Amino acid sequence: MELARAGTPAGLITTTVFQRLALGEMAALGATGLPLLVIQHPLGGEPPEGVSRRVEQAVEQLGAMLGGR
Amino acid sequence: MTHAVSEAVEATLTLPEEDVYAEFCRREWCDGLPFVPPTPERVRAMLAGARAKATENLGVMPPLWRECTVEKLAVNAVMAGCEPAYFPVIVAAVQAVLDPEFNLYGVQATTHPVAPLVIVSGPYARTIGMHAGHGLFGPGFRANATIGRAIRLILMNVGGGWPGRGDMATQGSPAKFAYAIAERVDASPWESLHVALGFEADQSVVTVFGGEGPHNVNDHVSTTAPGILNNVADVATTLGSNVGWYLSQSQLLVVLGPEHAATIAADGFSRADVQRFVFEHARMPLGRMKLGGMWDMRDWPPWMTKVTDETARLPRVPAVEDVYVMVGGGSGKHSCVVPNCTFSRAVSRPLDRLLPAS
Numbered sequence: 001m002e003l004a005r006a007g008t009p010a011g012l013i014t015t016t017v018f019q020r021l022a023l024g025e026m027a028a029l030g031a032t033g034l035p036l037l038v039i040q041h042p043l044g045g046e047p048p049e050g051v052s053r054r055v056e057q058a059v060e061q062l063g064a065m066l067g068g069r
Numbered sequence: 070m071t072h073a074v075s076e077a078v079e080a081t082l083t084l085p086e087e088d089v090y091a092e093f094c095r096r097e098w099c100d101g102l103p104f105v106p107p108t109p110e111r112v113r114a115m116l117a118g119a120r121a122k123a124t125e126n127l128g129v130m131p132p133l134w135r136e137c138t139v140e141k142l143a144v145n146a147v148m149a150g151c152e153p154a155y156f157p158v159i160v161a162a163v164q165a166v167l168d169p170e171f172n173l174y175g176v177q178a179t180t181h182p183v184a185p186l187v188i189v190s191g192p193y194a195r196t197i198g199m200h201a202g203h204g205l206f207g208p209g210f211r212a213n214a215t216i217g218r219a220i221r222l223i224l225m226n227v228g229g230g231w232p233g234r235g236d237m238a239t240q241g242s243p244a245k246f247a248y249a250i251a252e253r254v255d256a257s258p259w260e261s262l263h264v265a266l267g268f269e270a271d272q273s274v275v276t277v278f279g280g281e282g283p284h285n286v287n288d289h290v291s292t293t294a295p296g297i298l299n300n301v302a303d304v305a306t307t308l309g310s311n312v313g314w315y316l317s318q319s320q321l322l323v324v325l326g327p328e329h330a331a332t333i334a335a336d337g338f339s340r341a342d343v344q345r346f347v348f349e350h351a352r353m354p355l356g357r358m359k360l361g362g363m364w365d366m367r368d369w370p371p372w373m374t375k376v377t378d379e380t381a382r383l384p385r386v387p388a389v390e391d392v393y394v395m396v397g398g399g400s401g402k403h404s405c406v407v408p409n410c411t412f413s414r415a416v417s418r419p420l421d422r423l424l425p426a427s
Binding site for chain 2: 020025027
């Protein structure tokens with residue numbers, strides 16, 4: 001939140017399963033204005049291709065977020 | 070009643086009696102079990118049980134970071150079925166879980182099935198009838214059951230630790246319903262846990278240990294301390310455990326049954342000897358650790374990461390003091406090990422200032 005206030009693009013990243021927890025946290029902490037990047041659950045036990053897919057998901061959303069500024 | 074939450078509860082309590090339980094379940098205000106309706110009169114009586122102001126805010130409770138007032142604790146203590154005399158224990162336990170060292174956010178939100186185990190030491194445990202004998206982990210004893218349940222209701226209703234949202238434990242745990250015990254001081258060959266932790270013997274102390282449910286240690290044969298403690302160490306050392314992989318926060322609680330404790334003490338072991346034995350023997354060879362998937366998620370100090378000898382036996386907790394030892398239970402040749410949530414540390418709080426003037 002401090003970064004965002006200072007003008008640096010900032011957001012949160014979560015997995016699909018943890019999305020509700022992340023939204024609850026953001027509301028509780030007054031961070032609902034920040035972007036939330038959501039990548040596929042799970043993170044553990046994934047082969048390198050699975051990790052790459054999640055990186056792509058995050059980068060794609062990050063790009064959209066920055067492009068929309 | 071001074072808070073909005075309590076006003077909503079109060080409004081719900083005006084429903085026909087048979088509808089109140091269903092409505093609390095529908096609103097996700099309870100643990101699924103029947104409860105005592107928290108009427109204003111009952112909440113006031115609960116508040117009178119401890120020297121703490123109803124409006125006092127103990128902090129914000131994760132994962133939803135809601136204000137944790139003493140009054141909210143009293144509402145949940147009533148629901149759990151507590152007597153007012155139990156309330157100082159509940160306030161102290163909440164103070165303890167809100168200590169940053171305990172990392173309640175981690176304990177609440179982790180996928181690891183852990184819960185704060187409330188351990189009550191000292192004379193007040195006996196005063197309020199905390200049970201330390203046969204079946205101390207339950208069921209059957211009001212003080213243990215309702216204090217443990219009150220803590221869970223507080224974690225859900227105040228903290229927002231609802232399964233699948235704030236509480237992400239993959240499978241949950243029976244220990245998440247109620248998890249509170251006392252020490253079997255009368256059958257312990259050693260000083261009480263709170264004395265070992267630096268408190269005075271006449272103090273009453275609550276210790277919270279973020280742990281899994283108890284893991285059984287069966288030994289009907291050993292007549293020596295090493296015999297029993299080798300079994301304890303082995304139960305504490307499994308590939309699938311969380312303990313050991315995130316080493317800096319790992320802790321183990323060993324609850325020795327009185328018969329095991331007596332055998333161990335008769336062999337000349339002090340409490341410190343038990344801690345050291347478990348620390349030195351609850352170890353796993355490097356080569357065996359590599360068989361488990363968690364090998365790729367280890368978070369170890371530099372000296373451990375440099376070990377290459379496959380037969381080297383590496384520790385599961387960082388220091389001797391991270392093995393907590395207490396005595397509890399009835400007759401029989403069983404003890405247990407409670408592995409911790411490995412990003413939480415046990416925290417103790419004295420009850421002194423919370424006890425009503427006698």
